[in-house]
Amino acid sequence: MMKFLINLLLLLLIVAVLVAWIVLPWQGAVLLAVLFAAWLFITRRGRQTLSVASVGISTLGQRLGSSAVIVIGIAGVVGVLVALLAMGEGYAETLRKTGSADTAIVMRGSSASEVMSVLDHDSVTLIPQAPGIARDAKGQPIASPELVVAANLPLKGGTADDEGSVQLRGVSDQAWAVRPNVKIIEGRNFQPGMRELIVGKGATKQFAGLEPGHVIRLGNQQWTVVGVFSSGDAMDSEVWGDASVVADTYRRGSSRASVTVKLTDPKAYDAFKASLDGNPQLKVDVSTTIDYFNKQSEGMTKVIRIMGITVGLIMAIGAMFGALNTMFAAVAARAREIATLRAIGFRGLPVVVAVMLETMLLALVGGVIGGVLAWLIFNGYSASTLAAGTVGKLSFELRVSPALLWTGLKWALAIGFIGGIYPAMRAARLPVTTALREL
């Protein structure tokens, strides 16, 4: 009965420690590490712990096989977790970078995304007259009416029949003014009125035949690719052409999908929105581009995060029991040694902490290996998906950020903690006489 109560208490303690650990920021962890080191080096118990632990750690080499189980198991968990989370991070980051606080996007009311929106010619001319829009050198408002359609293009590396969807954006000169980060990196810009296209850097990786100079077929018309642009965000996955030519090809007349405007500064947004909302001639929705793109990425990011954590959790359980197994075996193998230490006067606490220290150290090594591997393999790895709210393939790069690596390390140490505590308690509780007799 007593034993059961103690076990229950231990379980509650572990849960509490884990919860605290999850919410702990890195500064807290550093503080904890410093405090722990101070305890190790200054107090008597601490120094005892250190000497017990050093025996365990110095014999790790002899138990290479079983220690490797902990290290590699935890490295696997951390690697997979970090890679999956990096995917979500990269996706969200790509869309987040696309928007900014000082540009706003205007679409027809209750359109969930650009491709669903249609603004007639009157609205397109009315919108740039609202207050709060920045003006260029000539005194013209910087507002870019754009058209977004889905185009079918052959996929790279597929058969002739393998077509994918790419987002084709019809733009005018002002598109460059509202997106200063878009730069031509190869070839030249298209000429207004001509059937010419410039293609995003990401799109060239997904679709075949998008090199400057090539002629591609969109529907029953021939277009010439004349340049490649780069922006480092979602625009990289798009193909741009002259708005009126695109509208002709896709039978859109003088309508446009959206108007993106540059605001004089982020504070001008409220006035701009109020003016458009108050205009009875317009039925439009306004949002800053950063809000718009954040909203678009929300669902997908959540799905990837949940997937990553579920997979990570199941793997962590597997690795945790692996660690438990190994440490139980290690403690059993050293039962005599531990009992001898206790017989000559070492107390329970140093023994418990020493065994814990050993496991946590192995876990830390595993976590670092897993994180480094994930970083080496997956940082900058490009993936693509059909993004919500767009009608083309969005290519994005996985991003292993320091924050993610820290999350991975936290998981590793948590697994090490649980994997170490039970064997450690066992080592401390085993009656000295029994342990000394054990073979």
Added chain:
Amino acid sequence: MKYFHLIWAALFRRKTRTILTLVSIIAAFLLFGMLDAVRTSFNQAGQSANGAQRLQTGSKLSFIQTLPQSLEAQIQQVPGVKMVTYANWFGGAYQDPHNQVFSFAVEPNYIDLYPEIDVSAAERKAFDDTRTGILVGEKLAKRFNWKVGDKIPLQSTIFPNRQGSKNWTFDVVGILHSKDKKAGGFFDQMLLLHWKYFDETTPFNRGQVGWYVTRVTDVNQADRVAKAIDALSANSDHETRTQTEQAATANWMKQLADIGLIVGSIMGAVFFTLLLLSGNTMMQAVRERTSELAVLKTIGFSNRSVLGIVLAESVLLLVLGGVIGLGFAALIVPAVSAGSGGMLNLPSVGANSWILGLVLMIAIGLLVGALPALRAMRLNIVDALAGR
């Protein structure tokens, strides 16, 4: 088999260790089961006999481009075409533009082309008779708590009605059921409304349809029929592209993400870890039992049977953990599908996953057992008994 009790006893010689290892194996196969369900759901999409019989004809320009309604009569004339229908995106959303619903405006005969969909005769008649009627998928109705007879407001994120408002009102007249619950199609999550009502109410459509669906009389003729349909509008301003439904879905899924690679690398990581864990356990178990194995040999067990016993033990351990893990996956996967409220729709762990899983269990079992078993086989009785 006559040594089964021996193997079983050896397996549970150290209960804690065996149970801890089992949990690791269970976790690995639980993950395997779940990931394989995802993989199968991607592979299976559209892979039905019905999917091969249906052709989808859309605009060659892009999937959001529309086609003239007059094409229907022409497609009908193509030899080998049994039935043709058409549909449009409606872009419906409930309460919030981001709460999107799979909603199509369809010709009434749409349901006839989809024998996978089950609608009661009375509800079908009600749909045909009600201009503003809609048929709602079972899961969709459950998600928003809609019942037959309800009047529901629906926003269209694409089409305004004649008053310029995007708020449409429909009457729920029937519920769609998916005949094959396991197929994982989205029939029970979609919403069908009348194309005619849609076309007359929105000023923006003007007799255009989004895509045609054609049922062919003979599956083997599908390619020829597809080419003939595309030839109808060749060199016009509305060129078409016709594919079997199967090919279209596969193409779509491929664009969604490279699922195979992601799933494959996770499985790789899991199994590598698993191999190491259980391999280590088996090594320990054999090392501990050195003297016992020596006794076995002394009383006349042949080298080969000792090898067999150790191998059998490791295979048994893997199969035991694997079956429990896959069993958990079989329980959890439908729960996840149900819990996601129609966001995810995974098929339950199928026969193929079980077979693949069992093969993996036995293969891994043999692999991790090989080294310890060889050790046991080569054991020198005298040395082993002396503890050298």
